[in-house]
Amino acid sequence: MLTDTAIRRLKLRESRYLTLDGNGLYLLVCPNGRKIWTVRYWIDKKLHQLRIGDYPMMGLAEARAERDEIKNDARYEKKVAAPMGLTFGEFAREWYEKRKRPKLSKSAQALYDLRFRYLDPLMARPLTGITREEIVDTLHKLSEQHPAETVRRTGGIVSMVMGYALATKKIPYDPSSQLGLELPIHVSKPMPAATHAPEIGVLMCALESIDSLVLRSAIQLIAYTFVRSGEACLARWDEIDLKEGLWSVPAEHTKTKLDHLVPLSRQAVAILDTLRRRFGGKGHIFPSRNRGKLVIPSTLSREMVKLQSLPREARPVPTVVHGFRATASTVLNEHQWNRDVIEAQLGHFERNKSRRAYNRAEYLPVRIPMMQWYADYLDSLRDGRSEPEMPDL
Incomplete structure (x- = not known):
């Protein structure tokens, strides 16, 4: 055995x-x-x-x-x-490797891998035996724990796979035709986030309770830098300059498909230096427990959910990983940092390349002290100290 x-x-x-x-x-x-x-x-x-x-x-x-x-x-x-015969999972993987994967960025590949996991109840079923009822039932069960947009996009993968199966004469008809008519309607809602000082302080304390060094470090780094979770999960050591305190996120890892420069506070540098000494400074920064794989955004999300099981006095308000961006935007705007500087640090760049290059060069001297002030502010709320003074720029 x-x-x-x-x-x-x-x-x-x-x-x-x-x-x-x-x-x-x-x-x-x-x-x-x-x-x-x-x-x-x-x-x-x-x-x-x-x-x-x-x-x-x-x-x-x-x-x-x-x-x-x-x-x-x-x-x-x-x-x-x-x-025995071709299963949905085997055909879906074949379609993905030949038709889809070569065109996707690494972050998009990670999302597809995650959505294939959501379809696990269908993966072992014969391709020719899957019914519409099975597909709809799988997606409705998924909607019990995930947003409607996630369900819709996962259903879209099923439709693409089945459409390709029909085109290649693997199935006589497409059971996923007009699948969207039976899926939940997507209603956009704000991401749950801590936006008030007491809430932020409790949240930063709660992060210290995460057992895994890798997961705790990843979420804390996101809190201090407010990068997107996909950018953090895909981060490599060759993107990091600890001496200069700068993180150069390559375009293929960003949502905007544009390079992004992130100043690193002393707190962020300390987190990364601990990981470097523990795991070495080569390859990806956040390795998964599964050898050869990386931590993925959904793993970080699960850690945030686990914080809700802490004792009431230590329990933070419900927060998602993406919510750290809303926290940063709210705090920095309330303290009257330049809005253009904040937007640049959030990665909301100008689409005009020459204008974007100009903004990046002009705002960096302001973004560096802003990021250090913000990290000090988070620590002051965590430790119950007075907030740091605004730098004299």
Whole structure:
């Protein structure tokens, strides 16, 4: 039988291979590092198999429980009896690698990978057997925990995959046609954020309670720099100049597709220096616990949700990672920093390239002291001290 330690030590090969756990449960190890739980059966002298999820999203105990339920519960009889063939997950990955991935930035690739996880209930289903009801049910369950826009975009991926399957004659009809008519309507709402001084102080204290050094450091760095979470998760050491206190975010990591320069406060430099000494100063700054992978924005979001389980006196107002940008904008505007400087630091650049270059050069001398003042302000609220004086510019 497998153990988590044994699974982590499985070596990659040039071709994929199965390793047995027991009683029909296997782990399919792919050359790209992906590990897929697979349940295999012999029915009427024919081999059938069902892929039930990816490791480590589906843990060892959960995979065994799913195997037992599939084998013992009559509700799965029809699913188990389905003949081996191309699954939705296999075809979706094929479509993604050939048609979509080459055109996407790294941050966009991370979003697609996340949305494929949202579609996990469909991944092991035969491509030709998926019904409209299954698709709608999967997306409606997703809407119970995620915004309507996330559901809509995830449904869009299903539609693109099915459309490609229809075009290549893999399916006789498209069960996702006009899927948007049955999905929740997107209503834009402000991101939950701490915008009042007492709330910000409690939030900054709460961040200290995050156990993981990597996750705590990532969220604190975002708090001090108010970059987008995708920019932080994709950050590399070659973007950072600790001596000069500057972070050069490349265009391919930004939402605007423009280079972005972030002055680093002493607090931000200290966070990065701790990580450098712990993990070395090469490659990505925020490695995931899964070797070879990175921390993703949804992982940071889950850590923010966990803060709501703190004791009442230490519990911050509900806040999302993106909310740190609203916090910074509110505080800096209330303290009458130049609005153009604030917008430049938020990455809201002019689209005109020559104007943007001019703004970047002109505002940097102001953005550097502004970012240090803001970091000192956050610390003063966390520690219950008087707020720092405004610099004399």
